[in-house]
Amino acid sequence: MIELIAAPATLPPGERVYAVGDIHGCLDRLVALHELIAEDIADRPVEHTTLVHLGDYVDRGTDSAQVVDWLINRPPVPADEFVNLMGNHEHMMLSAVVGTEREAPSQWLVNGGADSLASWGIARTVPAAEWAARIPLQHLMFLRDLAISRRIGPYLFVHAGIRPGVPLDSQTRQDMMWIREPFLSSSADYGVVVVHGHTPKRDPVVAANRIAIDTGAVLGGALTCVVLQEDRLGFLTS
Structure with missing residues (x-):
């Protein structure tokens, strides 16, 4: 059973995220976390559920390929x-695989791209110009078509955050995928709660x-899901 605590915002009745x-x-x-989410939906039915992956x-x-x-x-x-x-890693990958920036392939490789290539069966010695042809088109189209943000009630879901002092409708893709400071230390009221x-x-x-x-799943921590409903929240982890 999820332990629920007070949330900083309130979703409409019948909505769970x-x-x-x-x-x-x-x-x-x-896979383990999705099983927990499925179990929670079965145990606590609600009118409408949304599953968001933050990148x-x-x-x-x-x-990665899997x-x-x-x-x-x-x-x-x-x-x-x-x-x-x-997320910023999908952004880096697309820039490296199908982009035109000269430094993009090397930047991606040193930020974990070599592990991704291996998951697609591509050796690091394969020239960058050949990467796109060796990755399934369906996978590249999925990555290309990912959303940058999603607003659900009083919550804004983005990968990295937003820039304080900038209206929500003027936020840049770059900030929403990459920002850390000054977002992380800001106490500004954005008019939404950023997840x-x-x-x-x-x-x-x-x-x-x-x-x-x-919470650093790839660093030995947990993979975390926040569960939001009405004025409460809880966490599932795997």
């Missing part, structure tokens, strides 16, 4: 809606203006 933090190629953790599906872990394939084929979770957001990953901590962070759920 499950948001999953940074996965980084940890397929076994993701960083690839790099550093051993099963995580992407798992998400494409829809996890066996009886949610009513699925939302997959883009994000990107910056690993041992435990989730719940503040008046943000909820952080990257």
Whole structure:
């Protein structure tokens, strides 16, 4: 049973959101967490459920390709809606594989891209110009089409955060995928509570203006899901 505590915002009645933090190629953790989510939906039925993945599906872990394939084929979770957001690691991968920036391939490799290539059966010695042809087109299209943000009631779901002092409708893709400071130390009222990953901590962070759920699954920590319903929240971990 999930231990519920007070949330910093209130969802409409009948709405529940499950948001999953940074996965980084940890397929076994993701499968286990999806099983817990499915069990919770079965044990505590609600009118409408949304499952949000906050990005960083690839790099550093051993099963990036398998995580992407798992998400494409829809996890066996009886949610009513699925939302997959883009993280900075998907952004790096796309820039390296199908982009034109000269330094993008080397930047991606040193940030976990070599592990991702291996999961697609691509040796690090294969020239970058050949990577796209060796990755299934369906996988590349999935990564290309990922959303940058999603607003659900009083919550804004993004990978990294937002820039304080900038209106929500003027936030940049770069900030929402990459920002750390000054977002992490800000106590600003954004008009929404930002639910994000990107910056690993041992435990989730719940503040008046943000909820952080990257708990470092690929670093030996847990893979964390925050469960939001009405004015309460709880956590599932694997």
